[in-house]
Amino acid sequence: MPPAQYREIGFNRRANYDYEILEKIEAGIVLRGSEVKSLRVNRVSLTDAYAGLSKDCEVFMYQMHIPEYGLANRMNHDPKRTRKLLLRKRQIRHLIGQLKKGGYTLVPISIYFNEKGFVKISLGMGRGKKTIDKRATIKQREWNREKARLLKQKNSL
Numbered sequence: 001m002p003p004a005q006y007r008e009i010g011f012n013r014r015a016n017y018d019y020e021i022l023e024k025i026e027a028g029i030v031l032r033g034s035e036v037k038s039l040r041v042n043r044v045s046l047t048d049a050y051a052g053l054s055k056d057c058e059v060f061m062y063q064m065h066i067p068e069y070g071l072a073n074r075m076n077h078d079p080k081r082t083r084k085l086l087l088r089k090r091q092i093r094h095l096i097g098q099l100k101k102g103g104y105t106l107v108p109i110s111i112y113f114n115e116k117g118f119v120k121i122s123l124g125m126g127r128g129k130k131t132i133d134k135r136a137t138i139k140q141r142e143w144n145r146e147k148a149r150l151l152k153q154k155n156s157l
Contacts, residue, residue, distance in 0.1 A: 008112045009039050009119075012046040015107045017134060019126030024109065025095075028086035029061065029121050034072035039119060043067050044111055051085060051106035051123055053099060057092055059085040061121070064108065085121065095125070103127050 015021065031039070038044075049064035061083045068076045087095070098104050109122045129137070 006112045006114055006120075008110055009042050010044040010046050011110045012049070012108055014047055015109050015124060015126070017137065018129060019105065019107050019124065020129055020133070021107070021109070021124035021126045022104075023098075023125040025087070025091060025123045025125070027059070027091075027121050027123055029111075029119055030084040030086065031066075031119060032075075032077045034069040034075060034077050035066050036119065037072065038066050038069040039111070039113075046108045046111065049108045051108065053092075053096060057096065059087055059092060059095065059106070061085055061108065085123075098125055 043066065045065040049061060051059055051061050054060055063080055064083060065079050066077070067079055095106065099106070105126055105128065107124045107126045109124045111119065111121045114120050
């Protein structure tokens with residue numbers, strides 16, 4: 001989750017449910033003007049998106065849906081085009097090492113504007129959860145809700 005002074009555009013709720021996030025990375029993203037304008041009105045979907053490496057050691061975001069901006073008639077963009085992510089060489093080398101181990105995926109967690117107004121994306125290095133792990137996550141979440149409810153009742157008496 002980005003710090004409070006950042007303005008969040010979109011959040012991937014399925015990321016923490018489907019993946020065990022081991023490490024988080026912040027990356028810049030190369031966008032066109034109509035994409036930025038569409039993001040300024042909070043229009044983005046990260047549910048099917050994932051990041052991957054290309055053959056020439058660059059990181060790209062695939063399947064991130066940014067709808068067309070209605071007022072940019074001639075210079076609009078393809079909503080699901082592949083977008084390049086901006087990372088340092090050291091970070092890319094680290095990602096290559098982690099992804100070659102196997103079982104790891106780069107999952108977008110959130111997309112936001114930083115304090116300078118640049119679009120940043122928070123990526124998580126995650127390992128897929130099994131069904132049993134998902135059930136445990138749901139059970140823990142329900143227990144935390146029930147615990148908060150009980151504490152609230154106790155404090156109100």
